[in-house]
Amino acid sequence: MRVIAIVNQKGGCGKTTSTVNLAGALAADGASVLVVDMDPQAHATLALGIDPDELSENLYEVLAEPTGVALLERVLVNVSERIDLAPSSIVLSALEQKLASERHDARTERLATALDTLPPRYEYALIDCPPNVGLLTFNALRAAREVIVPLETSFFAIDGVQKLLETIALLTDRIGHDLSVRILPTLYDGRTRYARQTLGDIRELFKDLCFDSVIRLNVKLREAARHGVPVNLYTPAANGALDYAAAALEIEACPPPPARTDVPTEEKLTQPDPKEIVIRFRDAAAGDVRIAGDFNGWVPDKDVQSLVQAEGPERVWTKILNLPPGTYHYRYVVDGEWREDPDNPNAVPGPVGGRNSVLVVR
Numbered sequence: 001m002r003v004i005a006i007v008n009q010k011g012g013c014g015k016t017t018s019t020v021n022l023a024g025a026l027a028a029d030g031a032s033v034l035v036v037d038m039d040p041q042a043h044a045t046l047a048l049g050i051d052p053d054e055l056s057e058n059l060y061e062v063l064a065e066p067t068g069v070a071l072l073e074r075v076l077v078n079v080s081e082r083i084d085l086a087p088s089s090i091v092l093s094a095l096e097q098k099l100a101s102e103r104h105d106a107r108t109e110r111l112a113t114a115l116d117t118l119p120p121r122y123e124y125a126l127i128d129c130p131p132n133v134g135l136l137t138f139n140a141l142r143a144a145r146e147v148i149v150p151l152e153t154s155f156f157a158i159d160g161v162q163k164l165l166e167t168i169a170l171l172t173d174r175i176g177h178d179l180s181v182r183i184l185p186t187l188y189d190g191r192t193r194y195a196r197q198t199l200g201d202i203r204e205l206f207k208d209l210c211f212d213s214v215i216r217l218n219v220k221l222r223e224a225a226r227h228g229v230p231v232n233l234y235t236p237a238a239n240g241a242l243d244y245a246a247a248a249l250e251i252e253a254c255p256p257p258p259a260r261t262d263v264p265t266e267e268k269l270t271q272p273d274p275k276e277i278v279i280r281f282r283d284a285a286a287g288d289v290r291i292a293g294d295f296n297g298w299v300p301d302k303d304v305q306s307l308v309q310a311e312g313p314e315r316v317w318t319k320i321l322n323l324p325p326g327t328y329h330y331r332y333v334v335d336g337e338w339r340e341d342p343d344n345p346n347a348v349p350g351p352v353g354g355r356n357s358v359l360v361v362r
């Protein structure tokens with residue numbers, strides 16, 4: 001299954017229109033398509049004729065809990081021949097806050113994991129993203145191997161898209177996963193010199209990244225959305241239907257290049273689960289005790305659970321670390337002073353003087 005995220009943080013540039021109508025065009029060419037509506041505005045859900053308020057379940061149930069990923073198949077709705085929908089609802093906007101306390105990896109991998117649970121029924125999954133690069137878009141980028149950025153043929157749109165490409169590059173670096181990005185010019189009004197010039201600029205700037213097809217302004221696209229169907233089922237001869245058919249042909253003709261060897265992901269796959277390590281520091285006089293090491297970038301108490309208790313005259317600081325097997329160097333930071341662990345005989349000279357305690361996790 002080719003998973004394609006339709007992304008642009010700019011509102012109203014044609015993400016939803018492109019998602020729904022590319023789905024329509026690909027389905028007309030005989031492909032089975034899953035549309036994943038990751039936007040709480042639920043515009044793709046509506047444009048495919050489904051009222052989100054009438055559904056009892058949607059992507060929220062799939063993404064909110066780790067076990068929800070298995071529910072994806074249950075929430076899918078068949079909307080037309082060869083198109084199924086994973087519907088959205090306004091409740092998706094609560095997801096960011098709901099998952100705020102979870103590990104970054106865990107909360108951004110959900111959609112990818114959920115798509116992996118599906119039987120191999122679809123040739124394409126098209127993910128419509130909201131107009132921001134938050135948790136929902138990040139989930140889409142992790143699930144996808146390809147990104148289509150609809151770009152309105154206006155000057156300010158170009159400015160924003162360069163920032164978006166930088167963000168995508170940054171994200172993909174961080175998650176170590178290759179994304180093949182293409183730009184789709186949209187809302188093109190060929191009657192104005194300004195639009196023609198802008199399209200020329202976009203082609204020059206993005207070269208091969210740019211689709212040859214251009215999506216023209218076409219009121220039938222709006223009407224079809226209001227009728228809840230892709231434009232090719234509404235007015236097959238409309239410019240909008242022809243343009244999206246041409247863009248779909250380009251997509252079919254150009255599958256993404258094979259993924260580069262995905263080192264961080266492989267590392268992650270082979271990396272054993274982290275172990276919970278509990279260490280304690282006792283002192284009668286200390287007011288503030290934190291721990292810093294190579295496991296948390298030497299940032300005191302970062303990624304560490306910390307508890308303080310009184311034990312007689314002493315105070316005991318308990319530090320809970322979650323670490324995969326390996327050897328780690330650390331120190332306590334006691335009222336701002338960096339000290340080795342007095343209870344750990346295993347220590348080595350530190351690079352900037354003093355001694356670092358050594359922790360071996362097996």
Ligand SMILES: Nc1ncnc2c1ncn2[C@@H]1O[C@H](COP(=O)(O)OP(=O)(O)OP(=O)(O)O)[C@@H](O)[C@H]1O
Pocket residue numbers: 010011012013014015016017018039041043129130131186187188215216217218219221222225240
């Ligand atoms: N090529 C087009 N011709 C005419 N109208 C269009 C075209 N593309 C999109 N529209 C209309 O422009 C509006 C915005 O388009 P769309 O909803 O696809 O953008 P979006 O990027 O998904 O917006 P948002 O960021 O809010 O999700 C809609 O009313 C849509 O019907």
Ligand SMILES: [Mg+2]
Pocket residue numbers: 015016017039043044128129
């Ligand atoms: Mg939209």
